[in-house]
Amino acid sequence: MRELERKLDWTMARKVLEMQETVTKVIRKRRTLRVFVTHTVHDQVWQVQGKDTSVDFNTGRGIPSWELRIEGKLLDEVGVILAKDRNIAPPPPKFGSFLKSIVVDVDRDPRLYPEEVIVEWHKNPTLPADDGFSIRRRGDTSLRVRIIIHLDNIPEKGSVDPALSSIIGVKQGTRAECVTALWYYIKHNGLQDKNDRRVVRPDEKLRTLIPADAVLFQNVAEVVDRCLRPPEPVVIYHEIQINPQEPTKTRAFDIEVDMDDSILKTKIRDVLTRLVPTVENRVSQIDDEIAKNVQEIRSARLKRQFFQSFADDPQGFIKTWMDSQSRDLEVILGTDRGVPEELMRRSDFFRLPWVEEAVAVHEGMRMAGALPYQATR
Structure with missing residues (x-):
């Protein structure tokens, strides 16, 4: 589902960009x-x-x-x-x-x-x-x-010289149209060099305009410039x-x-006006709903762990919970003298259940913005 959602979002974003680009171009x-x-x-x-x-x-x-x-x-x-x-x-x-x-x-x-x-x-x-x-x-x-x-x-159109017009079949057109038509002629007749596709080897017809055995394709556009006349x-x-x-x-x-075609452009603008804000607002709403659901799932998981621990060992759970509350109360009242140094030297002290709870509380406060994040090396 996530992969399908990513593909759908990418397709919609691409279509919107294409429509926005179309509006800026000349639709003839x-x-x-x-x-x-x-x-x-x-x-x-x-x-x-x-x-x-x-x-x-x-x-x-x-x-x-x-x-x-x-x-x-x-x-x-x-x-x-x-x-x-x-x-x-x-x-x-x-x-x-x-x-x-x-x-x-x-x-x-x-x-x-x-x-x-x-x-x-x-x-x-x-x-x-x-x-x-x-x-x-x-x-x-x-x-x-x-x-x-x-x-x-x-864009500006021009009359094509008869020598070039007989090759590409265009009598009047823009520079881009003539270059495209000439490229189709080269590709259709296989005039590209087999080893270097950037090189064009003119045939008998094209040699009347390009008197050379080989020429780079970017130089072929100069032929179009020479053969275009004012309309x-x-x-x-x-x-x-x-x-x-x-x-x-x-x-x-x-x-x-x-x-x-201003009428078509007006229709595209109307579609974009209705589509873009709707999509952005909908995506934002979905993101908010996802974050809310994740928070609810996390809260429900903690509740389940709390009651599951109580159901498995009520006496031990109450004792552990009371110890934790007493320790928190000492911190609040300022009577906590800290952890004895002897316990800090024992590795098993950091494997006790209070460590997991302390890390969870610390990370929760950090995620909520209550504590500044300090990177450690």
């Missing part, structure tokens, strides 16, 4: 981010006909212009946009939290429009994320824009049409993103 989950690109035209000639045509250069009112808005919504597992319901915890992450930067390249002649044709946004970790971004420029002619989106992958951005082309029949137009694009 593939989701779909739907990006909406919408353009709207304002104060065009056909829009202000019959209205006040006064122009305010400070506010831009009355000047033909267009507005481009880029926003994104996260989809759930079945492809439905997650609503911002306050009853849902945690709320869905905002569009800006998935991005590292956005570059909007406006294709028009800068000589006609002095406004900048390239607009950039870069993520600032100190500011809260936004649900979308808007760009407004003057203009009354149709044009094309190119939207370049750099995703913020955690390819997401490029969206959109045409802003200044059209009376369609002053507003929206297009949608789906992007696969890796995100931290």
